[in-house]
Amino acid sequence: MIIKLSIVIGCGYFIYTKLIENEQLSFSHFYQKLIENNVFSPKNIIILLIFTILNWFLEILKWSKLASFSLKTNLKSAAIQSLASLTTSLITPNRIGEYGAKAMYFNKKYRKQILGVNLVGNFYQMLMTLFFGIIGFSFFVIKYNVEIDFFRILRFLLLGVFIISAFFYGAKKFNYKGYTFEKARNFIKLIPKKLNIKVAFLSFLRYAVFSHQFYFLTLVFNLNIGYLDAISAITSVYFIASIVPMLSLFDVVLKGSVAIWVFSIFKIEPLTILSITTMMWVLNFVLPAIIGGYFVLIFKPNLRS
Numbered sequence: 140m141i142i143k144l145s146i147v148i149g150c151g152y153f154i155y156t157k158l159i160e161n162e163q164l165s166f167s168h169f170y171q172k173l174i175e176n177n178v179f180s181p182k183n184i185i186i187l188l189i190f191t192i193l194n195w196f197l198e199i200l201k202w203s204k205l206a207s208f209s210l211k212t213n214l215k216s217a218a219i220q221s222l223a224s225l226t227t228s229l230i231t232p233n234r235i236g237e238y239g240a241k242a243m244y245f246n247k248k249y250r251k252q253i254l255g256v257n258l259v260g261n262f263y264q265m266l267m268t269l270f271f272g273i274i275g276f277s278f279f280v281i282k283y284n285v286e287i288d289f290f291r292i293l294r295f296l297l298l299g300v301f302i303i304s305a306f307f308y309g310a311k312k313f314n315y316k317g318y319t320f321e322k323a324r325n326f327i328k329l330i331p332k333k334l335n336i337k338v339a340f341l342s343f344l345r346y347a348v349f350s351h352q353f354y355f356l357t358l359v360f361n362l363n364i365g366y367l368d369a370i371s372a373i374t375s376v377y378f379i380a381s382i383v384p385m386l387s388l389f390d391v392v393l394k395g396s397v398a399i400w401v402f403s404i405f406k407i408e409p410l411t412i413l414s415i416t417t418m419m420w421v422l423n424f425v426l427p428a429i430i431g432g433y434f435v436l437i438f439k440p441n442l443r444s
Contacts, residue, residue, distance in 0.1 A: 147432040149230045154425050163395055164413040172414040176360045183359055190352035191422045194345060195221070201341040202241075205260050208330060209252040210245060220244045222431035223438060229428055243438075255326050259335075263342040265381065271346060272378020275371040282371075283404050349423060350374060356415045364405050372401045376416075394420075 159166050173179060178187075203217035212220075224240035231237075238257050242250040279285065353373045357364060364372070376398045395416045399409045 143435050143438060146227055146230070146435050150226050150428055150432060153230055154428065157420075158417075158425075161417075164410065164417060168410055169414055169417055172360070172410060173418070178359055178418070186355060187352065187418075187422055190348060190355065191426065194348045194352070194423055195427055197341050197345040197348065201260055201338055201345070202257075204334060204337055204341075205256040206241075206245075206253065208256055208334060209249045216244070219434045222427050223434035224431070225424070226428045226431035226435050229424065252326065256330070259330060260338055260342075263335075263339045264345065266339070267342045267346040268377050268381045271350075271374045272381065275374025276378050278367070279371040279375045279401070279404075282368075285404065349419070350377070352422070353415065353419055356418060360411055360415060362402075362405070362407055362411070364407075368405070372405070375401050 158169075161169075177183065199214060199218045199221050202221050203212050203214050206212035206217060206220070220241050223244075224237040227240040228234035228237035238254050241257055242253045245253050350370065350373050354366070354369050357369050362369070376394060379397045379401070380394045395413045398412045398416050402412045403409075
């Protein structure tokens with residue numbers, strides 16, 4: 140019980156510091172921006188919550204299908220596992236806690252498989268971010284003639300290739316209690332093509348939902364930007380933020396900084412962009428994490444065989 144309380148308290152403290160003690164955006168300025176732009180009107184709140192619910196429904200549905208590859212998992216169980224793992228992961232580097240938290244809901248003999256399918260789900264979500272991000276960022280750079288240090292990017296990519304190559308080389312040599320890279324690869328090969336397609340499609344839908352939630356907030360905050368320009372900027376923000384190595388503890392700060400740079404092309408006030416990215420974080424991470432905190436507290440290891 141002490142561990143569960145520590146997780147919930149740690150998550151609550153993290154949320155508090157990011158909202159109240161944020162050096163980039165004070166809570167009073169954030170709240171003032173929300174009031175000025177009538178964010179709390181019934182219409183806006185309903186639409187924003189629909190986006191949030193749809194976003195997490197797609198994530199829960201995706202996890203239900205992935206987890207069912209190992210052990211039949213209904214939507215209720217998938218929802219509990221997804222929300223509780225979010226609460227746990229917020230206070231861990233790069234949200235690595237998500238893997239362990241979800242695995243704990245299953246009997247030991249299923250946990251290695253659960254880790255594998257979770258990795259597959261995150262892979263497809265990242266793939267969507269990179270795919271649409273490259274398209275959006277290319278459009279953004281070409282249309283606005285953004286100056287980029289291509290040599291610096293090339294060095295960064297080469298470093299990335301080196302790190303990835305070293306990782307896979309090390310993974311091939313890795314052996315923990317008989318769990319090797321070869322076994323992991325063979326397990327992934329067992330996942331049916333039909334399931335891969337479903338997960339990829341759900342990842343695409345989820346990406347479309349939260350990127351358009353961001354776009355809706357640009358309308359609420361009265362940003363004078365066309366749809367294509369806004370979407371290219373939004374996909375660029377998620378793309379850049381995803382390829383920059385950063386602990387998830389600073390994810391909201393990172394996205395805010397990237398968004399300020401991207402939207403500065405449109406002469407948008409930094410406080411406005413920070414308010415939008417903070418609102419996105421509150422809707423898609425803080426609210427679900429609060430619900431997940433309850434499931435963390437009532438968690439009992441699942442011993443199903």
